Every structure is written in C-alpha cells, then in structure tokens.
Amino acid sequence: MSDSKHSGAVAAAGHHHHDYDFAAHKKVYWVVGGSLLVGTLITVLAREWEFSSVALTVAVALFIASIKAFLVCAYFMHLLSEKKAIYLILVTTGAFAIGMVALILLSDKDPVSGTRPKVHYVP
Amino acid sequence: MEIPYTVKPRPDTGLYNAKVGIWLFLASEVMLFGAFFSAYILLRVQAPEGFWPDVANGWPHGLLNIPIGTFNTAVLITSSVTVVMAWIALKQNDFARFRRFMAVTVVCALGFLAIKTLEYKEKFGHYVIELTNGTRVTGHLDVNGHSPLFWTLNDVKAAKIEELKVLVDIPNKFRFPVGHAIPEETHKAHAAGEHHKDQTFKVSDIASVKAFIPSTHPFFAIYFTMTFLHGLHVLGGAIVLFYFGFIGARMWKTDPERFTNRIEVGGLFWHFVDLVWIFLFPVVYLL
Numbered sequence: 001m002s003d004s005k006h007s008g009a010v011a012a013a014g015h016h017h018h019d020y021d022f023a024a025h026k027k028v029y030w031v032v033g034g035s036l037l038v039g040t041l042i043t044v045l046a047r048e049w050e051f052s053s054v055a056l057t058v059a060v061a062l063f064i065a066s067i068k069a070f071l072v073c074a075y076f077m078h079l080l081s082e083k084k085a086i087y088l089i090l091v092t093t094g095a096f097a098i099g100m101v102a103l104i105l106l107s108d109k110d111p112v113s114g115t116r117p118k119v120h121y122v123p
Numbered sequence: 124m125e126i127p128y129t130v131k132p133r134p135d136t137g138l139y140n141a142k143v144g145i146w147l148f149l150a151s152e153v154m155l156f157g158a159f160f161s162a163y164i165l166l167r168v169q170a171p172e173g174f175w176p177d178v179a180n181g182w183p184h185g186l187l188n189i190p191i192g193t194f195n196t197a198v199l200i201t202s203s204v205t206v207v208m209a210w211i212a213l214k215q216n217d218f219a220r221f222r223r224f225m226a227v228t229v230v231c232a233l234g235f236l237a238i239k240t241l242e243y244k245e246k247f248g249h250y251v252i253e254l255t256n257g258t259r260v261t262g263h264l265d266v267n268g269h270s271p272l273f274w275t276l277n278d279v280k281a282a283k284i285e286e287l288k289v290l291v292d293i294p295n296k297f298r299f300p301v302g303h304a305i306p307e308e309t310h311k312a313h314a315a316g317e318h319h320k321d322q323t324f325k326v327s328d329i330a331s332v333k334a335f336i337p338s339t340h341p342f343f344a345i346y347f348t349m350t351f352l353h354g355l356h357v358l359g360g361a362i363v364l365f366y367f368g369f370i371g372a373r374m375w376k377t378d379p380e381r382f383t384n385r386i387e388v389g390g391l392f393w394h395f396v397d398l399v400w401i402f403l404f405p406v407v408y409l410l
Contacts, residue, residue: 029207061406061410083136085137085143093150093153100158
C-alpha cells in the first residue's frame with residue numbers, strides 16, 4: 001500500500017515540476033555559492049586597502065556584505081520569484097527594523113543625565 | 124484532524140502555511156539580530172580610538188583570528204549551497220542525493236561550531252597583562268607547559284609563581300602603532316620582525332592579568348554575545364536539518380510534497396543563519 005501510494009505521490013510531485021529547469025537552477029546555485037566565496041575573499045583582502053576615511057572603509061565592507069546578502073536572499077531564499085505576501089512581510093519587517101535601529105542610535109543624542117560613558121573606559 | 128495547507132497553497136496568500144510561518148519567524152529574528160548590531164554600532168562608535176594592547180581603553184583591533192573566521196565563513200557558505208541542493212534533489216525525486224547533501228550540510232554546521240569552540244577556548248586563555256609601570260602586553264600564559272584559562276592575578280599568586288612566562292603577541296599594523304605603552308623588550312621584538320616572543324615578568328611588577336572575556340572589555344562582551352547567539356542558531360538549525368535528513372525522512376514515503384516543503388522551510392532558516400554571519404564576520408572581525 002505504502003509503495004503504490006508513495007510512487008503515486010512522487011509521480012504527482014514530479015508531474016507538478018516537469019517544467020522546472022533543474023539543471024539551470026542547480027548551475028545558478030553553484031555560481032552563487034562560488035560568488036559568495038569570492039566575495040568573502042575580497043572582503044578580507046579589502047582590509048589591506050588604505051581608504052581615506054573610516055566611513056569609507058565601513059561603507060565598502062558593508063557594500064560587499066550587502067551584495068552577498070542579496071545573492072543569498074534572491075537565489076537561495078527564492079525571493080526573486082516569491083509571492084506578494086512574503087514581500088509584504090519583508091517590507092513591514094524592514095520598516096520596523098529601520099525604525100528600531102534609528103531609535104537606538106538616536107538615543108545616543110538624548111542620554112539620561114549622569115549616564116554618559118566616560119571618554120576612557122576603565123574596567 | 125489533518126492540518127490544512129501543508130502542501131496546497133492558501134487561496135489568500137498563494138503559499139503553504141509553513142512558508143508564511145517561517146518568514147514571520149525570520150522577521151522576528153531580523154529584529155533580534157538588528158538590535159544587537161545596533162548595540163555593536165553604538166559601542167564601537169562611542170569608544171575612543173585605541174589599539175592593542177590598550178584593550179582597557181578604546182576599541183581593540185586585531186584580536187580575532189581572521190584566517191579562522193574566513194574559513195568558518197566558507198564552511199557556512201558551503202552548507203548554504205548544499206542545503207539548497209538537497210531541496211532541489213527532492214524536487215527531482217532523488218532521495219539518495221538529498222541525503223548526501225543534507226549530511227554535508229550537517230557536517231559543515233558541526234564543523235563551524237567546533238571551530239568556534241576552539242576560537243572561544245583560545246580567547247579564554249589569551250590575556251592582557253598590565254604592568255605596574257603602566258605598560259601592557261597581550262599573550263598566552265605558560266604555566267609549567269600549560270596554557271591556563273580564565274586566570275587572574277590572584278590565580279597567579281595562588282600558584283606561588285614568582286616569575287610569569289608569557290608568549291607575548293608582537294604588534295602588527297592592525298594591532299597598534301608601535302611604541303605605544305609597551306615594554307622595551309616587546310618593542311625590540313617588533314623591530315626584529317618577530318610575531319611572538321617568550322617574555323618573563325616578575326609577578327611583583329604585574330598590576331593585573333585579565334583574560335579576553337566579557338568583563339575585560341565591552342568588545343569581548345558584544346563579541347561573545349553575538350557569536351554565541353548565532354552559534355545557538357547554528358546548533359538549532361543543525362539539529363532540525365539532521366532530523367529532517369535522517370529520522371524524520373520517513374515522510375518522504377508517505378507525503379513527499381509536504382516533506383519537500385519542510386526541507387525548503389528548514390533551508391530558509393539555514394540561509395538566514397548564513398545571512399547573519401555574512402554581516403557578523405566583517406563587522407566584528409574586520410572593521
């Protein structure tokens with residue numbers, strides 16, 4: 001019973017995906033994986049580059065990380081071809097995350113009196 | 124009672140339930156890690172510019188092992204590739220190949236955790252030693268051929284050590300500008316191009332001995348907090364993927380589409396764990 005039910009279910013699953021180009025998708029996944037490894041090496045080697053400012057150093061590092069993050073989200077997590085409901089969840093999350101980070105960073109401008117960190121940290 | 128929409132998509136979202144569920148969960152994880160990254164930014168920006176071995180002042184640079192961190196990044200990226208290949212193997216009804224890719228994924232996860240454990244152990248046995256003349260060094264202690272963990276000056280005195288042997292780290296361009304509050308012998312070792320040097324300090328000349336642990340500096344506090352939290356996620360993901368790959372794989376025989384969806388959902392969590400590390404590695408190790 002289980003064998004015939006299984007093979008029937010598998011056949012149904014296979015029939016559902018018969019238009020899916022497996023070879024092309026697998027190639028994309030290997031290429032993305034390779035790109036992520038290369039991106040990691042570039043990030044590490046970028047440490048040797050002398051940038052004119054700390055802000056530029058941070059921007060370059062986060063730019064490379066963002067490209068890697070895009071590749072993971074777009075291809076591994078299939079976000080390039082997802083449904084609207086997922087995009088709605090992500091946009092809402094992004095809005096709340098940006099708001100949260102902004103509030104945390106802005107709190108530095110409005111400290112509780114007497115709680116300002118000392119210039120030289122003494123453990 | 125059968126749970127609805129485990130395979131058939133819901134008419135309103137166009138998705139099966141588990142996919143909506145996992146994305147909502149990942150949304151909460153974004154808030155969790157986002158808060159920690161914000162805390163890191165604040166701590167990092169507020170700290171004055173200080174370098175090793177001034178780990179008590181400013182923000183210490185060059186204290187994390189970058190080759191090991193890079194290798195760990197490669198391990199996690201590889202596991203991300205293998206978990207998506209496992210999913211596509213199921214789409215192609217190739218269960219054997221699915222199982223092989225899941226095995227590699229779990230091995231990569233455990234490898235990542237093992238390397239992290241070794242990194243942590245190295246930190247616990249790595250010290251900043253402040254001398255009574257105000258100079259500082261960092262390095263590993265050598266107590267009768269052993270490298271003790273979590274020692275303080277009290278432990279050194281309790282061991283009745285009069286002269287403490289230290290394998291001192293010698294500064295490089297990432298660690299600090301040369302000549303800044305270090306003993307003369309360390310300065311000479313740098314000039315000679317050495318990377319480490321055995322030095323001996325009289326215990327009476329030592330003001331404090333502190334391991335690279337959270338209480339020593341906020342850098343270590345945020346480093347251990349974020350990497351340990353990430354490590355817990357790696358462990359949890361590894362356990363779930365192992366279950367799906369080996370124990371819970373019985374569902375492949377009874378409901379293959381639902382099982383494939385489970386692997387997709389587990390893979391989404393795994394990619395998120397990889398995503399967090401993609402940002403955590405450069406922020407904590409490199410910047």
